[in-house]
Amino acid sequence: MQLENIGKWKVFAIESGFFKLDGGAMMGSVPKVLWEKTNPPDKLNRINLSLRCLLVDDGENVVLIESGIGQKNSKKFKKIFAIDHSEYTLSNTLSKYGYSFKDITHVILTHLHFDHSGGAIYYDENRCSKIAFPNAKYYVSKKNWDIALNPSPRDSASYLKDNYKLLDESNVLELFNDNDDILNGISGYAVDGHTIGQQLIKVSDKGSTLVFVSDLIPLKSHLKLPWIMGYDLNAALTLKEKKIFLDEASDKNWLLFFYHDPDTIAVKICKDKKYYKIINEYRREK
Numbered sequence: 042m043q044l045e046n047i048g049k050w051k052v053f054a055i056e057s058g059f060f061k062l063d064g065g066a067m068m069g070s071v072p073k074v075l076w077e078k079t080n081p082p083d084k085l086n087r088i089n090l091s092l093r094c095l096l097v098d099d100g101e102n103v104v105l106i107e108s109g110i111g112q113k114n115s116k117k118f119k120k121i122f123a124i125d126h127s128e129y130t131l132s133n134t135l136s137k138y139g140y141s142f143k144d145i146t147h148v149i150l151t152h153l154h155f156d157h158s159g160g161a162i163y164y165d166e167n168r169c170s171k172i173a174f175p176n177a178k179y180y181v182s183k184k185n186w187d188i189a190l191n192p193s194p195r196d197s198a199s200y201l202k203d204n205y206k207l208l209d210e211s212n213v214l215e216l217f218n219d220n221d222d223i224l225n226g227i228s229g230y231a232v233d234g235h236t237i238g239q240q241l242i243k244v245s246d247k248g249s250t251l252v253f254v255s256d257l258i259p260l261k262s263h264l265k266l267p268w269i270m271g272y273d274l275n276a277a278l279t280l281k282e283k284k285i286f287l288d289e290a291s292d293k294n295w296l297l298f299f300y301h302d303p304d305t306i307a308v309k310i311c312k313d314k315k316y317y318k319i320i321n322e323y324r325r326e327k
């Protein structure tokens with residue numbers, strides 16, 4: 042779907058497929074009787090998640106945020122995570138809006154967990170790793186890159202080096218510091234509760250701002266402050282970071298773009314008695 046422009050940037054939601062994760066792990070300490078209403082589980086207790094990349098284009102730079110889960114995963118891996126490319130693939134959705142992998146000039150990865158970085162590299166017919174976006178520079182925060190090479194045992198199963206080690210070896214990797222400007226009004230917003238060095242991505246121009254909220258707020262349900270993933274390395278830090286972020290987002294009328302919510306693409310919020318209320322919502326066309 043094409044969203045409202047952010048100043049000079051045209052904005053596209055690029056659906057690249059779906060997968061599933063354990064509902065309890067996604068909702069942390071929230072009881073199932075509460076979350077199953079908004080996020081119904083399958084018989085294995087898994088809930089549906091999208092893999093929705095963001096593309097912004099200012100007529101000169103074509104910037105893709107996240108790369109999807111990719112096509113190189115094994116049969117077993119696809120089964121465990123119920124990876125589903127039957128409705129959308131990254132290449133089909135890009136071409137729907139007139140883009141190909143070759144047109145992408147910048148790929149920004151918020152962090153290197155497999156569901157965000159898996160599409161950065163593909164295997165050719167001889168199972169050799171190849172760079173998926175041949176004309177792009179790839180941007181990752183320095184802090185997250187270092188962690189991805191040497192992850193904590195708690196999230197090491199999410200850092201699969203085949204998804205990114207070639208980036209460095211091929212000289213296409215640009216490491217940036219927390220909160221750095223990346224280009225023309227696109228910058229990082231550092232949060233460390235989910236994993237060290239994750240950067241939300243802010244796109245700002247002419248007074249409007251969109252933020253790609255990645256795994257700080259994976260689903261619309263996580264707009265409620267205590268709804269925090271069991272996956273997070275530091276849930277107390279996520280809570281603190283989320284409150285600061287959502288207060289600023291409601292004060293400044295930011296558009297929040299979801300990677301993982303299967304039905305809601307983006308929202309604007311305002312403060313409510315308890316938490317936050319949605320005042321504007323883009324929903325996925327079905």
Ligand SMILES: [Zn+2]
Nearest residue numbers: 152154235256
């Ligand atoms: Zn993650």
